[in-house]
Amino acid sequence: MKVKTFRNGFVSTFILFLTVDSISSKNVLIIIADDAGFETSVYNNTVCKTPNLNKLAERSSIFTNAFTSVSSCSPSRSVILSGLPQHQNGMYGLHQDVHHFMSFDGVESLPKIIHKAGIRTGIIGKKHVGPETVYPFDFEETEENNSILQVGRNITNIKLLVRKFLSQDKSSPFLLYIGFHDPHRCGHTHPQYGQFCEKFGDGSPGMGFMPDWTPLTYNPDDVIVPYFVQDTPAARRDIAAQYTTISRLDQGIGLVLRELEIAGYLDDTLIIYTSDNGIPFPNGRTNLYDSGITEPFLLSSPLHRSTWGMEIQKLVSHVDIVPTVLDWFKIQYPQYELLHNPVILTGRSLLPLLCNKDRESEEVIFTSHNLHEVTMYYPMRSIRTKHFKLLHNLNYLMPFQIDQDFFISNTFQDLLNRTREGISTHWYKNLKQYYYRSQWEFFDLSTDPQERINQIKNDKYTEIIKYLKEQLHQWQNITSDAWICQPQGILENKGYYKNSPHCFSAGYGV
Numbered sequence: 001m002k003v004k005t006f007r008n009g010f011v012s013t014f015i016l017f018l019t020v021d022s023i024s025s026k027n028v029l030i031i032i033a034d035d036a037g038f039e040t041s042v043y044n045n046t047v048c049k050t051p052n053l054n055k056l057a058e059r060s061s062i063f064t065n066a067f068t069s070v071s072s073c074s075p076s077r078s079v080i081l082s083g084l085p086q087h088q089n090g091m092y093g094l095h096q097d098v099h100h101f102m103s104f105d106g107v108e109s110l111p112k113i114i115h116k117a118g119i120r121t122g123i124i125g126k127k128h129v130g131p132e133t134v135y136p137f138d139f140e141e142t143e144e145n146n147s148i149l150q151v152g153r154n155i156t157n158i159k160l161l162v163r164k165f166l167s168q169d170k171s172s173p174f175l176l177y178i179g180f181h182d183p184h185r186c187g188h189t190h191p192q193y194g195q196f197c198e199k200f201g202d203g204s205p206g207m208g209f210m211p212d213w214t215p216l217t218y219n220p221d222d223v224i225v226p227y228f229v230q231d232t233p234a235a236r237r238d239i240a241a242q243y244t245t246i247s248r249l250d251q252g253i254g255l256v257l258r259e260l261e262i263a264g265y266l267d268d269t270l271i272i273y274t275s276d277n278g279i280p281f282p283n284g285r286t287n288l289y290d291s292g293i294t295e296p297f298l299l300s301s302p303l304h305r306s307t308w309g310m311e312i313q314k315l316v317s318h319v320d321i322v323p324t325v326l327d328w329f330k331i332q333y334p335q336y337e338l339l340h341n342p343v344i345l346t347g348r349s350l351l352p353l354l355c356n357k358d359r360e361s362e363e364v365i366f367t368s369h370n371l372h373e374v375t376m377y378y379p380m381r382s383i384r385t386k387h388f389k390l391l392h393n394l395n396y397l398m399p400f401q402i403d404q405d406f407f408i409s410n411t412f413q414d415l416l417n418r419t420r421e422g423i424s425t426h427w428y429k430n431l432k433q434y435y436y437r438s439q440w441e442f443f444d445l446s447t448d449p450q451e452r453i454n455q456i457k458n459d460k461y462t463e464i465i466k467y468l469k470e471q472l473h474q475w476q477n478i479t480s481d482a483w484i485c486q487p488q489g490i491l492e493n494k495g496y497y498k499n500s501p502h503c504f505s506a507g508y509g510v
């Protein structure tokens with residue numbers, strides 16, 4: 001008898017817990033910076049001042065080994081919102097203008113799944129993914145019907161939009177996704193505002209004004225030049241401008257968190273802060289080298305205060321964001337097929353890491369890149385463990401392509417000028433190496449964290465390379481990678497081969 005009463009009591013408390021705690025009072029805020037890196041003292045850069053990110057870090061777990069799945073804007077955002085690598089969700093390159101990439105119509109994205117579960121969804125700022133039917137939000141103020149500068153860089157405007165979203169419906173749990181456009185470069189689209197739009201709204205003549213922004217400026221001599229950028233005056237000036245733009249991002253984040261607090265949600269909202277891809281400097285964005293894929297990543301859970309301010313060294317990936325948010329809301333990922341194959345998420349929830357629980361899987365992350373701009377076809381796949389990186393450049397016979405935005409930058413022009421003039425570039429690579437890559441690259445990160453020495457032919461690593469190639473192939477297989485047999489093979493998976501897909505050699509070497 002006693003046991004039964006206890007069990008009934010337990011059951012009803014459990015149901016109460018589910019409805020009150022898990023559903024009606026837990027929200028999610030995702031903040032995505034645009035091309036941001038580690039320019040913050042949260043990650044030991046003591047020059048670039050980010051008091052608001054520091055404050056967020058004090059109530060977050062700080063991931064020191066977080067990676068994007070692809071180092072390009074739209075593809076990366078499609079992974080963040082779908083949990084599927086770009087080759088599986090179909091967003092192969094940039095979404096805007098002539099590039100026109102879209103995810104497959106059948107993709108079940110995060111906003112779609114959680115809307116069905118009664119959670120209100122909102123997006124403010126840079127969206128940059130499509131189609132609308134795959135990525136619908138209940139509240140949308142994005143570049144699709146606003147100026148990107150106003151919804152992505154004007155932090156006063158962003159603050160007001162957040163206020164509007166939070167005041168519209170006080171009863172439903174929500175997911176709010178904020179895509180800052182800072183600190184993206186701007187010399188390609190709005191050169192009048194400076195290389196990083198660092199002058200936009202700074203109050204100087206013709207630049208407009210933003211009541212909530214106090215610009216911080218930096219002396220180029222003082223900035224920290226990452227190892228993969230040439231240490232020259234031109235690059236330093238770019239970095240100083242980037243830091244100023246980061247002061248706007250940082251103060252914008254402060255305003256958003258303040259709105260959350262005023263609306264009473266700070267203590268029941270899971271907050272994720274990360275960036276879409278590597279910084280727009282040589283060897284950064286559009287590359288799958290670590291300099292292009294490592295990301296800042298803060299996870300702030302009001303339910304895991306004991307981990308606040310702590311560093312987590314585990315390897316995590318943007319593919320983990322969808323499982324984490326679903327875990328937080330206690331929602332199942334749906335069962336469905338894409339490209340005639342069942343879809344499974346390869347990412348894992350990060351919440352167990354906040355309870356000091358190990359995730360069952362071994363620490364491996366995968367990356368997959370096809371294009372950035374439509375002209376920049378350079379498919380790459382990689383697998384990275386704590387100590388090793390195996391990188392497959394499928395289109396290695398072509399030069400690696402440079403994007404419009406980066407090409408016109410002072411940093412790149414400086415590199416090009418110096419190379420042409422035959423004077424020292426002060427860079428750790430040369431452009432010829434950078435453009436022409438081997439089909440396979442293998443790095444021993446424990447002795448070579450900057451990935452300078454390709455060890456693919458070193459006998460010492462034969463076993464591990466073989467193992468990583470198998471793992472990579474297996475992952476390409478379960479994520480329905482159409483490039484799985486590339487570049488030497490042809491995949492046959494229809495007709496006779498429907499039930500036993502096979503890579504055939506095309507004999508290109510004949």
Ligand SMILES: *[C@@H]1O[C@H](CO)[C@@H](O)[C@H](O)[C@H]1NC(C)=O
Nearest residue numbers: 041042043044062063064311
């Ligand atoms: C900052 O530097 C310290 C000392 O080298 C190191 O222990 C810590 O892990 C670094 N923190 C981050 C977030 O990189």
Ligand SMILES: *[C@@H]1O[C@H](CO)[C@@H](O)[C@H](O)[C@H]1NC(C)=O
Nearest residue numbers: 138139140141142144145146
């Ligand atoms: C932008 O589109 C959304 C969704 O259709 C709509 O709710 C919003 O009012 C529009 N905003 C502007 C500024 O037109």
Ligand SMILES: *[C@@H]1O[C@H](CO)[C@@H](O)[C@H](O)[C@H]1NC(C)=O
Nearest residue numbers: 154156157201207208209210
């Ligand atoms: C930023 O937005 C605010 C509020 O909408 C507006 O008053 C201000 O002029 C805008 N600033 C710029 C530089 O566009």
Ligand SMILES: *[C@@H]1O[C@H](CO)[C@@H](O)[C@H](O)[C@H]1NC(C)=O
Nearest residue numbers: 234409410411413414415417
């Ligand atoms: C590169 O060289 C061109 C042509 O001499 C010059 O106009 C330009 O200012 C140089 N750019 C940089 C960043 O050095």
Ligand SMILES: *[C@@H]1O[C@H](CO)[C@@H](O)[C@H](O)[C@H]1NC(C)=O
Nearest residue numbers: 477484491499500501502503
């Ligand atoms: C993918 O895996 C399935 C099941 O193990 C196998 O039948 C198929 O041949 C694999 N495809 C390729 C291209 O290796």
